[in-house]
Amino acid sequence: NAGVTQTPKFRILKIGQSMTLQCTQDMNHNYMYWYRQDPGMGLKLIYYSVGAGITDKGEVPNGYNVSRSTTEDFPLRLELAAPSQTSVYFCASSLSRGSGYGYTFGSGTRLTVV
């Protein structure tokens, strides 16, 4: 049982480049999330999804896009990378609304934009 798997673990991008951060889970969780973690700022919600085909913006969605074509996968797309997007990105999943079981996080992707 792998849980939540994120790839890549590290990436350096040049300003203006684009990339996709991959996230997949094998727990049949309905809810999936993307957070970014910056020092001293905690985790900020970028996008979330309540099921295949349904996505919605979180607190800091600008510069990012997501899709959810399957229950398992929730990729995060960065278009026109900017230095402000230098961060550690975490994908997480949870069972369903009202479950209270908490999130399962992936191990993160450390992204540097130069």
Place this chain on the structure above:
Amino acid sequence: QQQVKQSPQSLIVQKGGISIINCAYENTAFDYFPWYQQFPGKGPALLIAIRPDVSEKKEGRFTISFNKSAKQFSLHIMDSQPGDSATYFCAASMEYGNKLVFGAGTILRVKS
């Protein structure tokens, strides 16, 4: 703006001591308050959680104290160990565990 304010930013405790981390919130619609533990290079992991109808929850050496009227909750780590050295995040949710709002985190170091 939904916010959860966490303090202190960092904490150093001697082995065997009590570590205390505090959080405060504004939104009375929050109905779920978890604490997450994060080790370097890893994602956060759920440590313990509480709902507002309970004033205290204990799991082993970890206790959440919840004060609904003051809109505050805290994590107490009893008999702190070097292996507890990590970053701790409090969080809150209006949807019983979904769309969590996180505090800024507390870096705990337990000295042996």
